[in-house]
Amino acid sequence: MATLELRNVTKRFGEIIALNDVSFTVEDGEFFVLIGPNGSGKTTLLRVIAGLVEPDSGDVIIDGVKVNDLRPSQRGVRMVFQDYALYPHMKVYDERRFANLNFPLKVRKFLKEDIVKVMSNVARRVGVEKELYPRKPDQLSAGQKQKVAVGRALAIEPKIFVLDEPLSNLDPLGRLRVRDEIRRIHREIKAATLYVTHNLPEAMALGDRLAVVNRGAIQQIGPPREVYEKPANEFVSVFIHSFDLPVRPV
Ligand code: ADP
Ligand code: MG
Secondary structure: OOOEEEEEEEEEEOOEEEEEEEEEEEOOOOEEEEEOOOOOOHHHHHHHHHOOOOOOEEEEEEOOEEOOOOOHHHOOEEEEOOOOOOOOOOOOOOOOOOOOOOHHHHHOOOOHHHHHHHHHHHHHHHOOOHHHOOOOHHHOOHHHHHHHHHHHHHOOOOOEEEEEOOOOOOOHHHHHHHHHHHHHHHHHHOOEEEEEEOOHHHHHHHOOEEEEEEOOEEEEEEOHHHHHHOOOOHHHHHHHHOOOOOOOOO
């Protein structure tokens, strides 16, 4: 159980301002969606939260404690990367060796019997079937890789769960299925969750609240309906209506 707060986070890459004075709080147990076009700074923000990128200024605060100086593994933040970032030379799961699903437990030197216990729970939760265990990532479909990546992130119970565009490599049906699964998993683990997407229907379906970001700056924060019905500025309005289906005369 935890809250995540960002306070005035700014990050530049040379001339580019990837994050421009970003502040918001994700409440305990909340499903918070960050939505914005490509290049708006979403991945950079997740990397700052996870401790993989150092901000130029501003603070990351977890449960009221500033974590800027903590290493990624000490923050209690578990991340699912956009490209899954599975270890290509490792199997999905192997009781005795380092493998993709149990990697975080092996690193922390969990005993074998504990790994078996935790993993059977994790594999059930994300729906990784036993027949996938001996496979390497290049023998998995996008949907299966996705499940392994989510399972790995959940192997250590997260305080803060962050996901970077987890549906973007799936076909439309796969998206619907995994979307429902992510919602169910969130209900089970109840961790503060920050979910990144550029897709409005996904954001509307999943988010307790949305934050719309453009060029590294937060444009609006609110419940999905409110953002949809009362866009705070022209950018939000145009962005949101870019998802309307075109109606053409036949
Ligand atoms: P998003 O995830 O919303 O597509 P990113 O956070 O990946 O956006 O990128 C935001 C901006 O920062 C982009 O202009 C991108 O090119 C730039 N950027 C991200 N990471 C780096 C980096 N390591 N070096 C230089 N520029 C970067
Ligand atoms: Mg990105």
